[in-house]
Amino acid sequence: MLRHRFQPGRLVAGLFLMLAGVVYAGDAGGLWEAPWFAVIPVVSGGLGIAGAVGVVARAAHRRRGEPGAATPHEPPADLPR
Numbered sequence: 001m002l003r004h005r006f007q008p009g010r011l012v013a014g015l016f017l018m019l020a021g022v023v024y025a026g027d028a029g030g031l032w033e034a035p036w037f038a039v040i041p042v043v044s045g046g047l048g049i050a051g052a053v054g055v056v057a058r059a060a061h062r063r064r065g066e067p068g069a070a071t072p073h074e075p076p077a078d079l080p081r
């Protein structure tokens with residue numbers, strides 16, 4: 001399996017979109033009554049939160065740096081010293 005970077009913003013967006021699906025499925029199944037516009041704040045709020053989480057995660061990832069990457073104060077390993 002190929003390894004990839006964890007992206008928590010996508011996880012949060014997926015959870016909120018699944019919540020919107022559960023709201024509509026519960027309404028269709030007769031478990032509760034949900035107005036047609038009830039999902040709009042869930043989806044837009046979830047996408048906003050996911051964007052904020054993505055920005056914070058990207059800032060934290062940039063601060064920590066890639067493993068093995070040269071720091072600004074250190075020349076790359078492949079250059080002669």
